[in-house]
Amino acid sequence: MIVSRRTLGALALAAFAANLGAATANAEDKVIRIGYQKYGNAILLKAKGTLEPKLAAIGYKVTWAEFPFGPPLLEAINAGAIDFGHTGEAPPIFAQAAGSAIVYVAHEPPAPEGEAILVPKNSPIKSVAELKGKKIAYAKGSNSNYFAVKALEKAGIKYGEYEPVHLAPADARAAFETGRVDAWAVWDPFYASAQAGADARVLTDGKGVVSNHQFYLASKSYVGPNTKAIDVVLTELKAVDDWVKADPKAAAAQLSGPIGIPAPILETALKRQSYGIKPIDDAVIAEQQSIADQFFALGLLPKAITVKEIAWRAGT
Template identity: 55%
Template sequence: MLTPLKENRFSGRLRHLWSKLKHSSIKTFALLFAFGFSLSLTVSACTPTQQTNTTTAPTSAATSVASSNSQQSNVIRIGYQKYGTLSILKSRGSLEKRLASQNISLQWLQFPAGPQLLEALNAGSIDFGHTGEAPPIFAQAAGAPLVYVANEPPNPKGEAILVRKDSPIQDVAGLKGKKVVFNKGSNVHYLVVEALRAAGLKYSDIQPIYLPPAEARAAFEQGSVDAWAIWDPFFTVAKRATDARVLKDGEGLVANREFYLAAKPFNDQYSDRTKAILEELQKIDEWAATQPTEVAKLLSPALGIDVPTLEEVARRRPYGVQPITAEVITYQQKVADTFLDLKLLPKQIKISELAQVTKQ
């Protein structure tokens, strides 16, 4: 367990590494994505806020990798983020009830964002998880053994570029030469790219600052950056708490789908378990779609976010587990090609190689 002092020092070094990425080479970024987050996962395993109530004790990435070949067949390791249908499924406990008769238990591991979650999948630390549209693209380029198994409907209003309420910046064109903070390789990374393109700007016209949500918000509130691209629930929390202005959300620019992804070895061996997870997710979505207040009340204690804020997020969000279609694959390929053109992706990839059409 890291002491607070040691953890702060580690976090400082990690922030320094992220800041150097602004002008890093393609190989450096690929290497960081493929290996660097194993350090942050070690911290996650030692930090109480990254541990959750599970039916089995959380393990570090190093431990999981060491035991990946001998993983107990009665444990499913699920990676989730602070909000989404997986969070609701965890809180309701319905998947545990379904699998109990098969003597299968669940291990839930929380991650701050999609890139970190998929690094855990790449390292063999989780079997199933969810992210936005960009993280699996970078993970595929880094060689992660993942499979797209389903997605949620587009949610373009679930992410946005924010500026402080007193900012002189009035539109995306006003970001030229400014510092914009966001999580590198995340869904909002693509939002920033597309918003700049629509405003007649190039990606090189801004100063990107790469930080995960918590540190990005601190930088935003302290005024050390000019704008912040972020997704829900962080987006709505920050907007309500700071009176931040929405400079541009994803409407008309991006789809902002949430994808369900499985580790290929897990999906190949236990396709029935993938199917069971997706079926329970669909049931939860059907319930959540008509119960936004109950969803907010359910998640509020675990997330530490007030009910009215979570209810706003829940009412705006679309629901429904959908199969991966040709249209979805085409869109994801467009996202991947965009990052490749910007020299942010180390090599060309084919989304179709990892996409699985899931019959519902």
């Protein structure tokens, strides 16, 4: 089943409304509502449990909401359901083009080995160039959307010379395992999980194709009045970065239960992740602008955008 981005966003917001409503602080309380996914350092921070006491020291509470992938998370920020979250490179570009009131806050270094195009182990397809005319699953507007476009372009296949099948990761895995698609472009930990349990074979990862940055984003109306809270979150994200980078095996063992991912799969994903949170700078803005320009040239954006217009540079 192909699910539209709009439908996914509506379903995600509806699903989280009850939990978010129950967790929303009273008017006199200060709160930061964080959206996270099954990848990246925000879920590690949640599992670690170090953020809550640091925020309490400055008079803030935190609530958490899980999202299936980036576009619904950014729709939730735009709708006022959460204040802060993280995605890959592509979702903020689609969100900005749609008029979402978001700003870039920080980013992680490139992690190109953290996403891949997969085929079944017994597939006759041996190279990306053989995907011409084939069905390729990926989440529309996600990092894997851009990765698939670039990897196929590098192999000489133009956009329109293959059939994109827009599926969220769980649905894409089902389609992949039942042979309803020929290939699947996806990120960790779904990538690592497919390697471990879905008889998946890697055609290519992102190395030499895409940077695969992770971005932290926030509501434009939230950042100014709540700079202290955002600074604390970023500081704690850096501390988790340092801990996981130093000993991914131990981190995987400790976080496996809270995150709900088997330790060996989580360890594989953590070793392919990047660490070292950084402020938004001209170089990463230029990379994002290049992605946005390509999406617009392909007719995938409704209008051209200027990425630097939504870059928050406090503290840089």
